[in-house]
Amino acid sequence: MTDTTLQYAAHGHGDPHHLRGLQDSSLGHEGPAPKRIVTAYGFWIFLLSDIVMFSCFFAAYGVLLRQTAGGPSGSELFDLKSVAAETAFLLISSFTCGLASIAADVRSARWYQVAMAVTGVLGLCFLALEAREFADLVSRGAGPTRSAFLSAFFTLVGCHGLHVSAGILWLLTMMAQVAAKGFREDVCRRLLCFALFWHALDIIWVGIFSMVYLLGSAV
Amino acid sequence: MSEQQLHQFHEPLELAPGDEEEARVGPRLVGYLIGLGLSILLTATSFFIAGTDLVWQPSIPVALTVLAIAQMGVHLVFFLHITTGPDNTNNVMALAFGLLIVFLVVGGSLWIMAHMNHNMVPMQIMPMQH
Numbered sequence: 001m002t003d004t005t006l007q008y009a010a011h012g013h014g015d016p017h018h019l020r021g022l023q024d025s026s027l028g029h030e031g032p033a034p035k036r037i038v039t040a041y042g043f044w045i046f047l048l049s050d051i052v053m054f055s056c057f058f059a060a061y062g063v064l065l066r067q068t069a070g071g072p073s074g075s076e077l078f079d080l081k082s083v084a085a086e087t088a089f090l091l092i093s094s095f096t097c098g099l100a101s102i103a104a105d106v107r108s109a110r111w112y113q114v115a116m117a118v119t120g121v122l123g124l125c126f127l128a129l130e131a132r133e134f135a136d137l138v139s140r141g142a143g144p145t146r147s148a149f150l151s152a153f154f155t156l157v158g159c160h161g162l163h164v165s166a167g168i169l170w171l172l173t174m175m176a177q178v179a180a181k182g183f184r185e186d187v188c189r190r191l192l193c194f195a196l197f198w199h200a201l202d203i204i205w206v207g208i209f210s211m212v213y214l215l216g217s218a219v
Numbered sequence: 220m221s222e223q224q225l226h227q228f229h230e231p232l233e234l235a236p237g238d239e240e241e242a243r244v245g246p247r248l249v250g251y252l253i254g255l256g257l258s259i260l261l262t263a264t265s266f267f268i269a270g271t272d273l274v275w276q277p278s279i280p281v282a283l284t285v286l287a288i289a290q291m292g293v294h295l296v297f298f299l300h301i302t303t304g305p306d307n308t309n310n311v312m313a314l315a316f317g318l319l320i321v322f323l324v325v326g327g328s329l330w331i332m333a334h335m336n337h338n339m340v341p342m343q344i345m346p347m348q349h
Contacts, residue, residue, distance in 0.1 A: 036235050036238075037234070037235040037238075039235075040235030040236050040237055040238070041235065041236060041309060041310065041313075043236070044236040044237075044310055044313060045313055048313055048314065048316070048317035049317075051317055051321060052317060052320045052321060052324070055320070055321040055324045055325050056324055058325055059324050059325045059327075059328035059329065060328075062325065062328065062329050063328055063329065063332040080266065080269070080270070084266055087262055091255070091258055091259065091262065092255075094255075094294070094298055095251055095252075095254070095255045098251040098254075098298060099248075099251065101237075102244055102247050102248065102251075105242075106244055192235060192237050192238070195237055196236060196237045196299060199237075199294060199298040199299050200299070202294060202298070203291050203294045203295070203299075206262075206287055206290045206291055206294065207287060207291070209262075209265070210265055210283050210284070210286065210287035210290075211283075211284075211287065214265060214266070214269035214283050215269075215280055215283055217269070218269065218279060218280070
């Protein structure tokens with residue numbers, strides 16, 4: 001190791017881009033990144049593409065917001081109390097999902113299963129409220145075929161609901177895998193991806209309750 | 220060379236998305252609690268703003284948008300642990316590209332469609348053909 005790199009390390013501003021000696025060939029990269037980083041990074045790219053897909057649905061909803069074809073508008077349809085409850089369920093489930101990843105990292109199977117079970121139950125409560133809301137809308141003659149506005153609404157919110165359903169199936173799978181195989185390295189990688197997925201769903205829900213329900217009921 | 224300096228060179232250069240630098244349980248728990256608290260605060264503010272007539276009405280859409288973006292930021296930092304740290308560069312670059320596409324799709328669609336609505340001749344004013 002050369003003296004110059006030591007000096008770089010000693011002076012903080014000697015390495016403004018935080019390369020930490022990477023520019024020095026003698027300290028070059030030690031081969032490919034660990035599998036955990038590669039897997040999670042790939043999954044992160046997938047999540048971003050999912051967010052881009054949702055952004056198309058958001059754009060469609062924004063464009064079609066006033067195209068109600070003489071039918072009911074958002075302010076006549078949306079029940080904000082139910083939306084607030086859905087938001088609370090999903091937000092707290094995101095928190096318990098975080099607790100589950102802490103429990104997995106300290107290898108506490110019991111707390112992991114408890115936290116995951118709570119996360120799943122909260123997700124199911126969210127889905128139940130959403131299903132009730134959709135059934136109520138359809139029974140009032142405001143189904144997805146009523147107007148362009150309602151088509152866009154059902155596509156966007158329904159797509160998020162499908163993601164949550166898939167997330168709950170994944171959550172049950174992860175509970176079973178940890179019970180059967182323990183905290184093996186590959187199981188832990190899947191857990192990391194699951195946590196990312198669940199938190200990303202919550203981010204999309206933030207967009208939905210703000211833009212679709214709160215802004216939509218102002219129209 | 221001291222132990223500490225050696226350690227400095229062999230620190231991992233990258234973090235997986237979702238991974239935290241902090242390994243101890245206490246501070247991690249506090250992180251999630253802070254995230255939860257901030258989210259609840261921002262959500263409650265959003266619902267309050269949407270239903271109130273205490274604020275100037277035209278400012279409500281802007282306020283809701285800002286609150287939503289702030290809450291997404293809170294989720295990214297406290298739940299997904301996407302930070303601006305040097306070990307997170309790849310994750311942040313991917314995020315930045317994703318946000319660019321989202322901005323182009325949403326902003327572009329709304330902008331173009333608003334212009335088309337604005338420039339379209341209303342049907343009622345058009346003269347009858349016969």
